[in-house]
Amino acid sequence: MLHKSVLLNETIFAINPQSGGIYVDMTLGAGGHTRKLLEKSAPDGIVIAFDKDEKAISYASETLKREFKDRLILVHDNYSNCLARVREFGFDKVDGAVMDLGLSLDQIKGQDRGFSFLTDGPLDMRMDKRKPLTAEKIVNGWEENELANILRIYGEERFAGRIARNIVRKRPIRSTKELASIVELCIPRHLYKKTHPATRVFQALRIVVNDELESLQKGLTDAIELLKSNGTICVISFHSLEDRVVKNIFREFKQKKELRLINKKPILPSKSEVMSNRRARSAKLRCAVKDNRLN
Numbered sequence: 001m002l003h004k005s006v007l008l009n010e011t012i013f014a015i016n017p018q019s020g021g022i023y024v025d026m027t028l029g030a031g032g033h034t035r036k037l038l039e040k041s042a043p044d045g046i047v048i049a050f051d052k053d054e055k056a057i058s059y060a061s062e063t064l065k066r067e068f069k070d071r072l073i074l075v076h077d078n079y080s081n082c083l084a085r086v087r088e089f090g091f092d093k094v095d096g097a098v099m100d101l102g103l104s105l106d107q108i109k110g111q112d113r114g115f116s117f118l119t120d121g122p123l124d125m126r127m128d129k130r131k132p133l134t135a136e137k138i139v140n141g142w143e144e145n146e147l148a149n150i151l152r153i154y155g156e157e158r159f160a161g162r163i164a165r166n167i168v169r170k171r172p173i174r175s176t177k178e179l180a181s182i183v184e185l186c187i188p189r190h191l192y193k194k195t196h197p198a199t200r201v202f203q204a205l206r207i208v209v210n211d212e213l214e215s216l217q218k219g220l221t222d223a224i225e226l227l228k229s230n231g232t233i234c235v236i237s238f239h240s241l242e243d244r245v246v247k248n249i250f251r252e253f254k255q256k257k258e259l260r261l262i263n264k265k266p267i268l269p270s271k272s273e274v275m276s277n278r279r280a281r282s283a284k285l286r287c288a289v290k291d292n293r294l295n
């Protein structure tokens with residue numbers, strides 16, 4: 001796997017895994033956080049790891065599962081089902097939970113996945129291949145105003161209307177590069193910032209295809225519900241829409257006196273981490289502890 005874990009030490013420090021503990025990794029990916037949770041909770045800590053991408057689960061079955069055996073439970077499912085799934089395995093509460101949102105580098109680089117405008121590929125963008133909605137169906141099938149809406153809401157794209165109009169005009173659009181070049185023509189050159197002009201459009205499509213913000217809302221709420229008293233939740237987000245959901249849910253639970261925030265401001269990666277892993281540059285880690293006064 002190509003993926004390099006982000007904010008790994010900071011997350012594990014906050015969770016402080018112990019032998020005998022039970023932990024949930026809501027986003028297995030290449031297994032970096034899961035591995036550290038297992039190592040630090042040796043010899044008998046348990047990790048229940050979710051991923052809705054079949055490739056992440058099969059990679060971990062051949063690597064981590066062989067090494068850690070019964071201490072690792074792999075679940076091929078949306079983390080928004082964590083409450084029921086964790087209880088299915090006989091655990092009522094857990095000592096800690098980690099969410100490392102977004103995509104793994106293996107998904108971004110996978111040519112058949114369609115997540116990147118840097119390589120040409122089909123307009124797919126599904127993390128879970130069992131789901132029917134693809135980016136292609138949205139790009140070629142949705143009404144112009146629906147397209148403009150999602151670009152505005154989930155991409156915070158200023159030129160949403162213009163881009164939607166041109167997408168509809170140029171249909172059918174079959175590949176990531178084709179879509180990226182249509183978007184490029186809709187955004188004035190002098191407004192190109194550090195990021196590629198198609199970044200926000202791809203972000204919006206990905207969020208809709210994978211129902212990302214709804215899943216986050218439900219998954220995070222249920223993960224907090226699953227925590228034992230003094231259990232810790234850590235969430236790493238990569239853009240402002242995700243971070244806003246995390247901040248609001250943490251605030252809501254804090255007001256109900258069910259969570260204590262470990263840090264008011266999010267923890268950011270060090271300069272050296274950003275130098276060695278560009279993907280870390282937009283990461284933000286928020287950590288909170290289940291308040292024991294109510295448990």
Ligand SMILES: C[S@@+](CC[C@H](N)C(=O)[O-])C[C@H]1O[C@@H](n2cnc3c(N)ncnc32)[C@H](O)[C@@H]1O
Pocket residue numbers: 003004005006026027028029030031032033034050051052053056077078079080100101102103104127215216219
């Ligand atoms: C950034 S990667 C995790 C990387 C991992 N922490 C590591 O260190 O290797 C995010 C993973 O979460 C998965 N994912 C995203 N949303 C999900 C959801 N709602 N349910 C389950 N898995 C999800 C993605 O498929 C991806 O594999």
